[in-house]
Amino acid sequence: MRHWKVAGGLVTHGSDTLLVANRRRDGRVDWSTPGGVVDEGETCLYALTREVQEETGLDIATWQRLCWTTTVAFVDLEMHLEVEVHLADGFEGSLTVDDPDGIVVEAHFLDSATIDVRLETAPMWVAEPMREWLAGPWSDVRHYGYRAMGRNPAEMTAHRIRE
Numbered sequence: 001m002r003h004w005k006v007a008g009g010l011v012t013h014g015s016d017t018l019l020v021a022n023r024r025r026d027g028r029v030d031w032s033t034p035g036g037v038v039d040e041g042e043t044c045l046y047a048l049t050r051e052v053q054e055e056t057g058l059d060i061a062t063w064q065r066l067c068w069t070t071t072v073a074f075v076d077l078e079m080h081l082e083v084e085v086h087l088a089d090g091f092e093g094s095l096t097v098d099d100p101d102g103i104v105v106e107a108h109f110l111d112s113a114t115i116d117v118r119l120e121t122a123p124m125w126v127a128e129p130m131r132e133w134l135a136g137p138w139s140d141v142r143h144y145g146y147r148a149m150g151r152n153p154a155e156m157t158a159h160r161i162r163e
Contacts, residue, residue, distance in 0.1 A: 001078045007048035008035035008085040010067060010133070011058065016109035017134070019118055020055055020097075023105045026154060031118035032126050033085060034107065044084050052088075055104040057096035064089040067133065068142040072125045072158070076151050085129065123148075124158045 010033055011018040019031045036051035038044050049060050063086040070083040097107050110118065112134045119127040125146045132142075150156035 003080045005038040005082045007044045008033040009052045011088045013109045020104045021106035030122045055099045056107045058091040058093045060088045062089040070144040072146045074148045
């Protein structure tokens with residue numbers, strides 16, 4: 001079974017939250033918080049700071065706290081994903097998209113209603129925690145677990161595992 005870890009960042013400006021558009025290999029576009037894979041030897045927060053800077057041009061000096069974690073078991077693909085989403089404690093710089101991986105094609109600070117629309121194309125394990133956060137941020141750390149079935153991302157189905 002292949003395991004990988006991803007870090008995502010909640011970056012806010014006033015009442016708006018930063019989302020990025022990710023172009024997938026099959027041409028689909030979905031929206032998420034900025035972030036990416038935690039490489040071997042990196043801490044989660046180091047990787048997150050690096051990824052946010054690479055994808056958006058914004059520099060995050062400190063991360064305020066961990067907001068939620070997500071695990072996804074991709075049954076048919078024999079893969080396991082772990083995600084940590086952290087809240088930024090401000091940022092410096094100007095928003096520019098120049099992703100060296102070529103995945104992030106847009107980045108915008110968006111209001112909750114617009115984010116809700118953008119999340120329609122996102123996987124359940126991305127959309128559900130984000131929508132709950134926007135409905136009313138919490139102070140504890142929440143966990144979300146999912147099982148995903150299927151081999152093709154466009155046809156994959158998922159359900160939440162209640163723990």
